[in-house]
Amino acid sequence: MSGAAQPVHRDAGFIRTYLWSTDHKVIAMQYLFTGMLMALIGGFAVYVFRMQLAFPGESVPLFGRVSAGQYNALVTMHGTIMIFWVAMPVLLAAFGNFLIPLMLGCDDMVFPKVNRLSYQIFLLSAVVLVASFFVPGGAFGGAWTAYPPLSANATYNLTQHGATLWVVAVALEFVAFLLGGINFVTTAMNSRAPGMRMFDVPIVVWMIVIASILFMASVGPLIAGAVMLVFDQLLGTGFYDPGTGGDPILWQHLFWFFGHPEVYVVLLPAMGIVAEVIPVFSRKKLFGYRTIVYTAVATGVISFFVWAHHQFVAGIDPRMASLFTITTLIISVPIAEMVFCYIATLYGGSITLSTPMLWALAFVAEFLLGGVTGIFLGAAGADIYLHDTYFVLAHFHYTFFPIAIIGAFAGITFWFPKMFGRMMDERLGKIHFWVTIVAFNVIFIPLFLTGAAGDHRRIFDYSGFPDLATPGLQSLRITATMGLVALLAIQPVFVVNFIRSMVRGPIAEANPWRANTLEWSAASPPPHGNFAELPEVYRGPYEYSPEDRDEDFWPQHVPDVSPAEAAGIGGVR
Amino acid sequence: MTSRPIATTRSVMEVPTGRLAMWWVLASETVVFGGLLGSYVMMRLRHGAWADEAANTSTWAGAFNTLVLLTSSLSAVLAHQAAERGDGAKAARLLRYTMLGGVVFLLVKAFEWRHEIAEGFTITSGLFWSFYYTAAGLHAAHVLAGMIALFIVSRTAARSAELHRVENVGIYWHFVDVVWIFLFPLLYIAK
Numbered sequence: 001m002s003g004a005a006q007p008v009h010r011d012a013g014f015i016r017t018y019l020w021s022t023d024h025k026v027i028a029m030q031y032l033f034t035g036m037l038m039a040l041i042g043g044f045a046v047y048v049f050r051m052q053l054a055f056p057g058e059s060v061p062l063f064g065r066v067s068a069g070q071y072n073a074l075v076t077m078h079g080t081i082m083i084f085w086v087a088m089p090v091l092l093a094a095f096g097n098f099l100i101p102l103m104l105g106c107d108d109m110v111f112p113k114v115n116r117l118s119y120q121i122f123l124l125s126a127v128v129l130v131a132s133f134f135v136p137g138g139a140f141g142g143a144w145t146a147y148p149p150l151s152a153n154a155t156y157n158l159t160q161h162g163a164t165l166w167v168v169a170v171a172l173e174f175v176a177f178l179l180g181g182i183n184f185v186t187t188a189m190n191s192r193a194p195g196m197r198m199f200d201v202p203i204v205v206w207m208i209v210i211a212s213i214l215f216m217a218s219v220g221p222l223i224a225g226a227v228m229l230v231f232d233q234l235l236g237t238g239f240y241d242p243g244t245g246g247d248p249i250l251w252q253h254l255f256w257f258f259g260h261p262e263v264y265v266v267l268l269p270a271m272g273i274v275a276e277v278i279p280v281f282s283r284k285k286l287f288g289y290r291t292i293v294y295t296a297v298a299t300g301v302i303s304f305f306v307w308a309h310h311q312f313v314a315g316i317d318p319r320m321a322s323l324f325t326i327t328t329l330i331i332s333v334p335i336a337e338m339v340f341c342y343i344a345t346l347y348g349g350s351i352t353l354s355t356p357m358l359w360a361l362a363f364v365a366e367f368l369l370g371g372v373t374g375i376f377l378g379a380a381g382a383d384i385y386l387h388d389t390y391f392v393l394a395h396f397h398y399t400f401f402p403i404a405i406i407g408a409f410a411g412i413t414f415w416f417p418k419m420f421g422r423m424m425d426e427r428l429g430k431i432h433f434w435v436t437i438v439a440f441n442v443i444f445i446p447l448f449l450t451g452a453a454g455d456h457r458r459i460f461d462y463s464g465f466p467d468l469a470t471p472g473l474q475s476l477r478i479t480a481t482m483g484l485v486a487l488l489a490i491q492p493v494f495v496v497n498f499i500r501s502m503v504r505g506p507i508a509e510a511n512p513w514r515a516n517t518l519e520w521s522a523a524s525p526p527p528h529g530n531f532a533e534l535p536e537v538y539r540g541p542y543e544y545s546p547e548d549r550d551e552d553f554w555p556q557h558v559p560d561v562s563p564a565e566a567a568g569i570g571g572v573r
Numbered sequence: 574m575t576s577r578p579i580a581t582t583r584s585v586m587e588v589p590t591g592r593l594a595m596w597w598v599l600a601s602e603t604v605v606f607g608g609l610l611g612s613y614v615m616m617r618l619r620h621g622a623w624a625d626e627a628a629n630t631s632t633w634a635g636a637f638n639t640l641v642l643l644t645s646s647l648s649a650v651l652a653h654q655a656a657e658r659g660d661g662a663k664a665a666r667l668l669r670y671t672m673l674g675g676v677v678f679l680l681v682k683a684f685e686w687r688h689e690i691a692e693g694f695t696i697t698s699g700l701f702w703s704f705y706y707t708a709a710g711l712h713a714a715h716v717l718a719g720m721i722a723l724f725i726v727s728r729t730a731a732r733s734a735e736l737h738r739v740e741n742v743g744i745y746w747h748f749v750d751v752v753w754i755f756l757f758p759l760l761y762i763a764k
Binding site for chain 1: 578579580581583584585586588590593594597598600601602603604605606607608609611612615616619620697699700703704711
């Protein structure tokens with residue numbers, strides 16, 4: 001069943017088209033732009049507190065002197081914003097919304113109004129969070145992990161209103177993504193184009209669907225925990241208060257039972273993006289499609305059994321710690337397998353180092369470093385020393401930065417032509433890429449060193465720690481901060497490239513990268529309804545350099561041709 | 574843009590999308606209640622003295638409410654059967670009986686809680702009561718949401734339109750019922 005009469009639409013105004021739309025592509029852009037805007041706030045927060053660390057007590061340009069309370073709020077907000085309001089909306093919601101209907105060959109998500117509602121709730125959550133900056137006491141300062149009693153008790157965290165607004169904002173964000181997940185999973189299961197079997201679905205769609213399921217299965221206990229935390233904050237219940245028989249460790253378990261799967265919720269879409277980019281710019285079939293799918297599922301399942309590695313020094317039974325060490329080390333195996341499959345795809349390929357490909361390759365290299373440093377932390381014994389040091393921080397930035405920043409840039413530069421109908425500038429793209437990557441490493445390699453030397457996390461001023469307040473360590477901290485300044489300073493190049501290309505970049509054809517997946521058979525950008533004629537699918541998504549064919553790609557929607565016809569004998573189709 | 578996208582009408586897995594979506598909602602709600610009740614059970618195992626507090630809940634009110642919810646689930650099933658036969662008017666009437674069950678449930682709860690609060694058992698009277706009001710309160714919020722959904726679906730069903738929604742809202746209502754089947758022993762019977 002192909003072909004679709006497009007419904008006749010009255011000419012919609014600006015509001016209807018851009019702010020009140022149910023079109024999945026518009027909703028995707030809403031999530032993308034909101035995420036990028038929140039990244040500015042999260043980036044400003046880290047700029048301020050890293051300046052404080054490099055030049056303690058000095059007035060930070062564009063902010064002023066940083067007090068201890070402000071420092072706590074800044075680190076809290078940086079972590080919270082980057083995970084929940086940048087990584088998740090950009091990787092999961094923006095790319096999920098944009099790509100899934102297009103890659104599956106249908107005209108929209110299954111429940112467009114629920115989709116619109118999910119963005120609106122997400123926007124509300126962002127507004128609530130930003131509002132918390134302006135209430136008496138300011139934004140919450142209890143770290144993004146919000147451990148009670150610090151988070152439950154205003155006399156400890158000194159940010160009474162901010163603390164409650166933070167919990168409410170996070171809870172709303174969870175609801176938004178649960179609603180979004182409904183669409184991703186049902187559309188992927190039920191609305192595939194005729195002929196598209198499960199294993200003809202592009203990897204990025206698999207990854208987003210698995211990530212949505214992971215999110216849904218893991219977030220429930222934390223929602224319950226968040227309700228309990230808000231009641232502790234507002235009503236004086238004592239769920240986490242030992243004085244009333246409660247237990248602060250309960251929060252830790254509820255939080256990390258979600259918190260660990262959450263990192264895979266953001267990792268899998270990023271790996272999916274890389275899985276789309278690498279075959280296109282290697283002109284080679286993706287190696288181990290099924291392996292990648294199965295290992296993604298395995299990663300998701302195992303991710304439910306590792307959470308207590310965040311609690312090795314919280315007083316848990318050492319035997320439990322040993323169990324979680326084993327599971328944590330095991331989870332590195334399926335992820336490594338996925339990376340091996342990507343490397344195997346590159347091997348023997350005809351590589352083009354376009355901007356998206358540079359980002360995809362950088363993802364593999366940098367994430368690898370993040371992953372192997374996680375092994376040290378996953379071993380309970382080593383973690384006794386390393387817990388709460390900057391070693392942990394450098395580890396998770398070597399994973400999160402590739403996920404949220406490198407992966408996002410890979411996706412944006414790759415699908416920009418499809419999204420906006422124009423090409424980005426390659427030269428600006430490459431300048432932006434190289435400075436970003438170099439600067440990123442200049443930030444975090446010193447932090448591995450300071451962490452191994454003993455730098456605690458979440459310290460506003462090291463002058464009270466004689467062993468750490470040394471010129472050697474301070475110069476490492478300054479180096480890291482200078483790396484950050486360089487990183488932030490080069491981002492306007494991307495913004496300029498983005499906006500200028502959007503407005504007057506060269507017009508893009510439908511398939512500028514000569515790729516196979518269905519979105520490239522739609523116009524650039526796709527109209528409302530996506531396809532003039534809904535496609536049918538005849539093969540998998542990665543038939544690059546197929547044998548016996550002239551072209552080095554074979555789009556999914558092109559009907560099969562017999563070998564005789566392909567060889568030129570017999571009629572031309 | 575009231576036209577339904579073609580995506581909504583496809584059914585590659587042979588399960589209608591509405592039902593698929595409702596099972597997703599149920600799965601996510603199960604984890605929420607599972608987390609809350611799991612925490613309660615673990616804390617309760619640690620605090621044997623909570624049995625004394627639990628003695629103050631009204632087993633009769635809990636049992637009556639269980640009967641009410643089970644009966645309302647019956648009317649939801651009958652509504653689905655009527656919808657399958659295409660009888661929208663009957664389905665709508667049965668959905669309204671289901672709503673009535675929800676109303677009775679909430680009324681009984683209101684009286685129950687008023688009595689308990691008057692006796693001095695509030696949400697801050699101790700950790701057992703904190704869990705009691707939080708869990709039952711979260712459940713009651715879902716009963717209320719279910720009643721709103723039942724009302725909306727019954728309106729369209731009465732016109733014999735969108736009859737597939739009768740089954741889906743029924744699935745949701747059964748879930749609300751099942752959560753109560755867990756709450757009742759945990760909060761009332763375990764004394």
